[in-house]
Amino acid sequence: LEEIQNVLRMYKQRYNDLSGDSRFKYVLIFKNFGESSGASIEHGHSQLIALPMIPKYVQEKMEGAGYYFNHHKRSVFADILEQEKQEKQRIVFENEKFICFCPFVQRFPFEMWIFPKNMDSKFQQIEGAELTQLAEMLKDSLSRLKNCLANPSYNFYLQLDPINIEYEKSFLWHIEIVPKLTRASELDWDTGFYVVHTPPEQAARYLREAK
Amino acid sequence: LEEIQNVLRMYKQRYNDLSGDSRFKYVLIFKNFGESSGASIEHGHSQLIALPMIPKYVQEKMEGAGYYFNHHKRSVFADILEQEKQEKQRIVFENEKFICFCPFVQRFPFEMWIFPKNMDSKFQQIEGAELTQLAEMLKDSLSRLKNCLANPSYNFYLQLDPINIEYEKSFLWHIEIVPKLTRASELDWDTGFYVVHTPPEQAARYLREAK
Numbered sequence: 001l002e003e004i005q006n007v008l009r010m011y012k013q014r015y016n017d018l019s020g021d022s023r024f025k026y027v028l029i030f031k032n033f034g035e036s037s038g039a040s041i042e043h044g045h046s047q048l049i050a051l052p053m054i055p056k057y058v059q060e061k062m063e064g065a066g067y068y069f070n071h072h073k074r075s076v077f078a079d080i081l082e083q084e085k086q087e088k089q090r091i092v093f094e095n096e097k098f099i100c101f102c103p104f105v106q107r108f109p110f111e112m113w114i115f116p117k118n119m120d121s122k123f124q125q126i127e128g129a130e131l132t133q134l135a136e137m138l139k140d141s142l143s144r145l146k147n148c149l150a151n152p153s154y155n156f157y158l159q160l161d162p163i164n165i166e167y168e169k170s171f172l173w174h175i176e177i178v179p180k181l182t183r184a185s186e187l188d189w190d191t192g193f194y195v196v197h198t199p200p201e202q203a204a205r206y207l208r209e210a211k
Numbered sequence: 212l213e214e215i216q217n218v219l220r221m222y223k224q225r226y227n228d229l230s231g232d233s234r235f236k237y238v239l240i241f242k243n244f245g246e247s248s249g250a251s252i253e254h255g256h257s258q259l260i261a262l263p264m265i266p267k268y269v270q271e272k273m274e275g276a277g278y279y280f281n282h283h284k285r286s287v288f289a290d291i292l293e294q295e296k297q298e299k300q301r302i303v304f305e306n307e308k309f310i311c312f313c314p315f316v317q318r319f320p321f322e323m324w325i326f327p328k329n330m331d332s333k334f335q336q337i338e339g340a341e342l343t344q345l346a347e348m349l350k351d352s353l354s355r356l357k358n359c360l361a362n363p364s365y366n367f368y369l370q371l372d373p374i375n376i377e378y379e380k381s382f383l384w385h386i387e388i389v390p391k392l393t394r395a396s397e398l399d400w401d402t403g404f405y406v407v408h409t410p411p412e413q414a415a416r417y418l419r420e421a422k
Binding site: 051055056057192193 | 262266267268403404
């Protein structure tokens with residue numbers, strides 16, 4: 001747990017340090033684990049890439065959040081959180097400050113999202129109990145994944161606020177965990193349609209029972 | 212060659228037949244070959260999926276073509292063709308009616324695009340010499356790929372006109388051939404940045420020399 005906290009603290013430090021460089025608009029932090037994840041070196045490692053633009057995937061997500069906010073006057077992240085809490089069946093694990101769930105609309109089987117419960121949470125200021133609980137949450141989620149699915153390859157990536165640029169204020173940072181169980185077909189990437197055989201409710205149940 | 216012609220003729224027939232169903236907006240035709248391509252059955256096969264919307268990748272390409280046309284009053288496809296003919300070094304093979312080249316901006320190493328040379332070409336009307344030469348072109352490209360790179364997995368997909376819907380008239384149908392040599396990292400898909408280690412001029416040279 002302490003090592004995971006150290007890693008998260010390092011993420012934050014590097015993010016904040018790179019934010020001081022006005023050439024950068026986004027800091028992409030992710031971890032690839034296992035052969036199928038695209039990991040290029042064998043030992044455990046994270047990757048951090050500072051970019052002069054917002055990655056397409058994040059940009060689209062922010063535009064969607066902005067569109068939702070303009071129509072509903074509510075944050076889509078707050079609404080997702082509320083819905084998951086009400087319906088319960090897709091929740092994998094939660095503690096006081098974070099929640100992990102299999103999203104209602106998933107791209108990959110056993111995909112998990114970790115949301116802060118406080119909509120004002122800022123990853124760049126994370127410390128104390130919030131940091132501890134995020135480490136606990138990450139450890140728990142990845143342990144469940146490992147036990148539930150025989151140590152699969154996975155990627156997780158932090159979806160953080162852009163830097164040095166105006167962006168949708170309704171955006172909330174979060175973490176996506178994507179196990180690599182099936183090979184994404186060309187169809188998925190080209191169309192934006194994803195074929196997922198395991199419903200999120202079922203995946204969440206397996207993950208809850210895994211530990 | 213005759214078998215490839217028959218397959219292409221079948222593509223055309225199914226495309227035209229499905230175009231009669233107003234629920235569909237796009238007919239996606241592609242072939243996955245080999246384990247890494249995401250092929251789900253072992254014997255050679257193509258896939259055809261009729262969709263109620265234009266796939267995201269095609270939509271973005273058409274928007275880009277429309278943007279280019281509005282700014283330059285020229286088709287980006289015509290300009291690409293002209294540039295490839297002038298610079299020559301990325302051309303893999305050409306016949307009277309088609310050209311195969313490694314695109315200047317590629318997403319994957321040894322990616323190849325097949326363009327009709329006639330900007331008025333319509334896949335839905337392809338027949339006679341154009342059909343024969345497309346078959347020849349496809350056979351040649353895939354044979355070169357096989358010989359050059361030890362029979363790699365690949366995908367090819369037809370980028371055809373949408374159906375039953377208004378679309379950019381500056382769009383030109385074409386075929387993309389994408390060998391699966393490297394594992395696309397999460398970075399590629401999320402950012403829209405692709406890391407390619409082999410320059411297209413070098414890939415084209417290897418492919419030219421392969422047969």
